[in-house]
Amino acid sequence: MDKPLISVVLSVYNAAPYLEECLESLAAQTYSPIEFWLADDGSSDDSRTILDQWAAKDQRFKTDHNDKNIGKIKTINRLLLERAEGKYLSVHDADDYSAPNRFELQLQFLEAKPDHGLCGTFYTKISDDNKVLRKEKKHVSADAIRAELKNFNQFCGPTMVYRADLFKRLGGYRPFLNRIGNEDYDLSYRAAEQMKCSNIPHFLYYYRQSENSLSKTLKAENAVSHKLVQWLALERAAEGKDALQKNEVERCVAQLEKLCQPYKEEPDLLCREYAAGYMYEKLYRSAFFAALQSIKINPKKLINYRTAFYILRKANFNLLN
Known part of the structure; x- marks a missing residue:
């Protein structure tokens, strides 16, 4: 029996420093048949040239560039819904890379479990210079994932492989979340409402x-x-459809503004929360930058200075070098 095709897409914007490593990892995939759709989204660096060079030397790589920057969600929806021909689909980030056997293991899992619509993996977070920051595990079983989705995203977005028919039935990624974020959380949440979704316990992606x-x-x-x-998920549970499915975009805008209101009232709070998140990831420079922004916004608040000094101590004052 012939093995099914998987289509992997990349939406690329100014990712030239990392792009070769990403594409080399895709070219080294042990699974076949596989196709890669590459789209430059209006980059100002050499990204488009690099993509074209790969398409010229490897027939599995195909390009379909944007004339101008339109954002990641619009780009990947266009590629996945209009270009991709695979039974399975995946979106790969342009500055990351995958283990050679990643897609082989994920498709083995999905082919063996026809009741599953989506499969993710464990992953490793890395720095700009490829140093390991931390290894991230997620829930594995579909039941545990479904139970915890209401609290946290249960998938690292670019590790996900999903059935094309499910993706199309869901309508792809939702444009409202373009440039806002958590489009992967939204997609996996909606997918888990229709089919089982799991992670396989292997570290196969470098984020x-x-x-x-x-x-x-x-x-x-x-x-x-x-x-x-x-x-949105609570609305679907209560009413069968959420505001976006009802085309009530104004309600989504109003809810987003409501959620942002505490930060409008106390803008330095946003910076401190970002600083805390970056500290958790041991991204000290980003954390210190966020803390400095909080001081700039409100130089009279003592907690902003305490936050910055705490970050310096944790980083052993290396940020000052």
Whole structure:
């Protein structure tokens, strides 16, 4: 029996420093048949050139670039819904890389379990220079995942492989979350309402946390997007459809504004919470940057200075070098 095709897509925006490593890991995948759809989303660096070079030398790689930057969700939806031909689909981040046997193990799992619509993996968080920051495990069983989705995202988004028919039935990623975040949480939550979803207990993905990009994203919308996903799920549970499925976008906007209100009233709180999150990940430069932003916003609040000094002590004052 012929093995099923998997389609993997990359939406790329200014990822040139990491792109070769990412594409090499995809080219080394032990699973076949496989196709890769690559789209440059209006990069100003050499990303598009690198993608075109790979498409020219390996027929599994295909390009379909954007004329201008339209955002990740719109790009991957276009590729997955209009270009991809696989029975299975996946989205790979352009600055990460995968273990060679990743897709082989995930498709073995999904082919053996037709009642499962989605499969993720354990993953390793790495720094800009490929140092291991931490290894992340997730719940494995579908029952545990379904029970915990109401509290936290149970999947690392780019580790997910899903059935194409399920993805299309769900309508793909929802454009409302473009540039807000947690689109993977929303997709996996909706998928788990229709089919079983699991993680396989293998570390098969390397997820890069770049301090250069993290320090630029102190936005309230990003900080509360997971709560918006949970609010939408509660609506589906109570009414069968959520506000986006009812095309009531104004209600989603109003709910997002409501969730952001505490940060509008106390904007330095947002920076301190980002600092705490970065500290948990041992991303000291990003944490210190967030703490400095809190001081800039409210220089009269003592807790902002305490936060910055605490970060310096934990980092052994190396941030000052």
